[in-house]
Amino acid sequence: MKKLILLTLMTFSAHAVELKFIGPCDEDFIMKTEVTEDFPNVGELTIATLAKFNIPFKGSSEGLASAFETPTGAAAIEKISEVEYRAYGWCFSVDGEAPDLYPHQVQVTPLSKEITWTFGFARYYKGEWITQCTPAFTVKPAFLCEDKP
Numbered sequence: 001m002k003k004l005i006l007l008t009l010m011t012f013s014a015h016a017v018e019l020k021f022i023g024p025c026d027e028d029f030i031m032k033t034e035v036t037e038d039f040p041n042v043g044e045l046t047i048a049t050l051a052k053f054n055i056p057f058k059g060s061s062e063g064l065a066s067a068f069e070t071p072t073g074a075a076a077i078e079k080i081s082e083v084e085y086r087a088y089g090w091c092f093s094v095d096g097e098a099p100d101l102y103p104h105q106v107q108v109t110p111l112s113k114e115i116t117w118t119f120g121f122a123r124y125y126k127g128e129w130i131t132q133c134t135p136a137f138t139v140k141p142a143f144l145c146e147d148k149p
Helices: 002-014 042-052
Strands: 017-022 029-035 057-060 061-066 077-081 084-094 114-127 128-135
Touching: 017 042, 029 042, 042 057, 042 061, 042 084, 042 114, 061 084
Parallel strands: 017 114
Antiparallel strands: 017 029, 057 061, 077 084, 084 114, 114 128
């Protein structure tokens, strides 16, 4: 009987997930909030929270193209040289792990504690994609951070 009661309490207990966004120019969070509503996946939780706080964004539960007015498309590509580029965008992790899945494919479970979105880049060098999701603040790209303190 004790096990049944404990399971019931766990099922109906409030679950909070911390949602954070790290922008392109600084490792400090540009937004951090606690989400107590239930969402089936990272994508739906993210989009609903951005909408709730009137944060400008482009995307859906399947992916975040822009948030906080970050550039998209050609405007999000930085040419370093004739053979090197950085393509910028949003990457996410759950409890410090970056899944190889789209946000709508990653469930939010009672064990989920923290979802972090980081504005990062993939590095293209001599015909190959070498890295992905490197935080942009590590290079502070001038076209994004020039006017920022």
